[in-house]
Amino acid sequence: MTDHGIALPAFRLHVVPAVVALASPTWQREVWLDRDEFEDLAYTVHVLFDDFCDANDPGRSLGYSLRTEQEVELMARLGAAYSAVQEAVGARAPDEDYLDSPGWPAVVSAAAGLAQVMVANDLMALQHLHEAGHRWPPGTGTSS
Numbered sequence: 001m002t003d004h005g006i007a008l009p010a011f012r013l014h015v016v017p018a019v020v021a022l023a024s025p026t027w028q029r030e031v032w033l034d035r036d037e038f039e040d041l042a043y044t045v046h047v048l049f050d051d052f053c054d055a056n057d058p059g060r061s062l063g064y065s066l067r068t069e070q071e072v073e074l075m076a077r078l079g080a081a082y083s084a085v086q087e088a089v090g091a092r093a094p095d096e097d098y099l100d101s102p103g104w105p106a107v108v109s110a111a112a113g114l115a116q117v118m119v120a121n122d123l124m125a126l127q128h129l130h131e132a133g134h135r136w137p138p139g140t141g142t143s144s
Helices: 009-022 025-032 041-051 069-089 095-100 104-131
Strands: none
Touching: 009 025, 009 041, 009 069, 009 104, 025 041, 025 095, 041 069, 041 095, 069 095, 069 104, 095 104
16 A cells, blocks of 8 residues: 555554544444444554554654654643543453543543544545545546
8 A cells, every 4th residue: 555655554544543433432432332342442542552553652653654743742642641541440441431531531632633633634645645646546537
């Protein structure tokens, strides 16, 4: 996959939805608390802290799954907000305890700000690819 902006765009395909999930209390309650669903808080946290980024040290993801210094800064805020809740409720607490924690609104707020920036940056990157003549599906349209 070619992105012309980040080295691991496939990683970003996991990071952006995880951030959006953290920005949506409705999604969290309807999906994470439904035992029939695959996604839960642990899955989302693994995406952002272990698998495709390190929200505790997001600077290492710049140019790989994060596009800008602003994304790095906002991811660090998200990581700090989440870590504060985890410290307050305990790492083994059920998802519902996290969602009911007094610190959870700070996690949602940090994720919402990051989600807005990431999506805007992705749309800008898509625009630049289009302006450079890249079309989907390949072979359609005219090249610039």
